[in-house]
Amino acid sequence: MPASPAAPPPGPVRPPGGSGVPETLAALRALPREPPRAAERAASGVWRLPGAAEAVIEALTPAGREAEREPGRDAGDAAPGGADREVRERGWAMVRVRVLEEAAAGRDWTREAAAWLERGGASWARSARLTSDLAWRTRAERRSALEFLTEEQVALTDPGTVRGRALWHLYLTTLRYDFRCRAVTALFGRLPDGALDGLDPYTESLRVFALLGRSRPQGLPAADRVLARAGTDAKVAHAVLHGLWLGEDLPGQARRMLAVLDGPAFAGGADPEARFRRAFALRKTGAYRAALTEVEAAIDALDPTEVVVHADCVRERALILAERDLRAVAEDVRGGGGAG
Template structure:
């Protein structure tokens, strides 16, 4: 019988799996060990995605990107058990997202079988308002829509959510904030001119 989600022993096992994965980025077999751990605790899709995102981020921060260990074939593999396939897919897709490899990520998802794409789109959203990469993308979309104040709010939250010392991603977020400020200032500068022209014509 599946143990309840809130049992202390399961929570401890989940914590151990997360710690083990993030503590051994130099071990090339850590993704498979993580898959074993997640299988052992019967992690659901959302839990797997969250743990894998943490592990991929830790590996990236240590200069040992998951992209050096896995390949697109690991996402499409059909010769593994479902939990291992899901774990490797979560790790690889998270690594692509953290590196801002959006075209590659899009192509990879488009190559999935149609049922897998419908299933992926129906999963619960992982963005809880605390993922800096998601907030970064939201801010860019809002800028292109001309919703500058909302975009600034999103990018400010993204900067607040960044782990300490992440210089490379911080620079990308600061650049997006500068673009938002410039676009907003240009829009505000043009608006009175159009109003004045309309009033005098």
Template sequence: MSALPSLIDDRAPADALSAVVASYIRQQPGPARTAEARRILASSSARHQLEEAVHVSALRAAVLDIARIDVQDAPTGALATRAEEWMTLARTTWQESAGFLADVAWQVLLQGRATAELTAEHVTATGLTPVVARTRLHLLGLALRYDLRPASLEQLINSLPRPISELDLYSQSLYAFALLGQSKTQGLENMRQVLAVANDDLKVLHALLHGLWLGDGLPDQAQLMLDILSRPPFRSRTDAVALYREAAALRLLHRYNEALAAIDKALEYLPSGNVSVLSDLVRERSLITAGRAFHQLVGGVAITTA
């Protein structure tokens, strides 16, 4: 691919940047697209031009995707600050913040780095702008969620100066995760309240599914998972993590053949190189086959249809 003169020349017309961003979009998601983002970010004038382009509706999603790489690549100790800068500059909605920061936190976790460089004191500090306060809460909340520390997440959100009902809906879904993950039935009501107004936001649904998956003995737990998985964002059945949750729910209902089909589909759609999630999927498959074998051994009937 040619060099990026439009990002080197500050006098380049706006449509030149559009062409550069378009070249990024044309790359297939994966290493090639990430490399293209890094090429763009390496230009001395790129940041200023991207900061302007993020407010162009046709370019916004792609620019935020490039910005995500910029945040992921931040050196140790600078990730949270860089995320705050981009979220502030782009004037992101809560939905954009949730999508952006969830993907950042997940990729950083897969790299074996600390998911966040924040403490509760950073999140509860006074004098923060609304966007910075939300960014810090999302980042630390995601770190605690991915580390499976629901009690710490509940404590963090309860320590905020604002009531939970005034938080953005993704933060409310993180609180529901925290309660559900501790098998607290109060989390079910929080979940229903969020579902009623979140317009099937994908990151919200994943947070709620995660909480239901982590909890134990909640009323109608498995069916509630399947109900969420029937919502429009999951109907294509190409989301490996959603299929993993589906398999777990079906296993809890003793619908082993369906569970096995779901986990095998999850293995097919899991992006290559995702070793930690692959281990979880293989473990779930072992649980399904073991459960089916046990039911066959004791003469139980494995249910295969809803």
């Protein structure tokens, strides 16, 4: 099936309410949220209706843009009754599908993502959610952001703007998924003195990931600071957890992971990835029964398309069982049960 035309670049667009926009906006409002792949197919269909781009812009830019000035929030997040927020969420779901279609067509989807984030006036938290998801999906489908972005290109953009921040998020998150800690550190090394203080919490958490992933102790206080800044943001917490999981012999490594997992980011319940990290931390403390419970809960909750994470969970379960059995043998030998 041929790809649909690319979405219009940022800039002046036809005012909302033009030909087909009200009908398309009604279809956007009716989009299902679950199951995810069915929702994607429905959103793809809405993109083919008249005035789709204008309808998405209207969904992303409701009245009350004052909320954009509050760090980490989109305008719809503060909307009375949550009606605008629901429409805005569906608008961002439409953007996600639009960008994935660009990626599937082999085009530079990173610019498309940045353009829509800029057009929607996205907060840093919204940018973190969308870019981390897109980086994961496109990487799995061999359309990595690294095919379109280089360190030199990203370093020339301003991470203090919505567009620049989006490109930093896409580039650094993809490096994180590739475990390229040195490349992450290299980009931050190109910032001028004092620029680190102006970074948003998610960008900062990616620097923390690289420090922890390289087993640098200075990443530990940096992790505490960025977690305090981010509050309930799960994407920041996951970046820190990823670094703690990847690092070696960090002081209080397992204890720190459990503290993050018990923190505000997961107060509403742990997702499968968080349960996987908890299983690792519990194994490191010798709590094998609890670790098994967590990793099996992670496996049960995984989306059927998450085959990579499923394999990680299965490996973690095997490690839990192996360490548990080895400890039992060692204790038996120490107790004299292995003599003769």
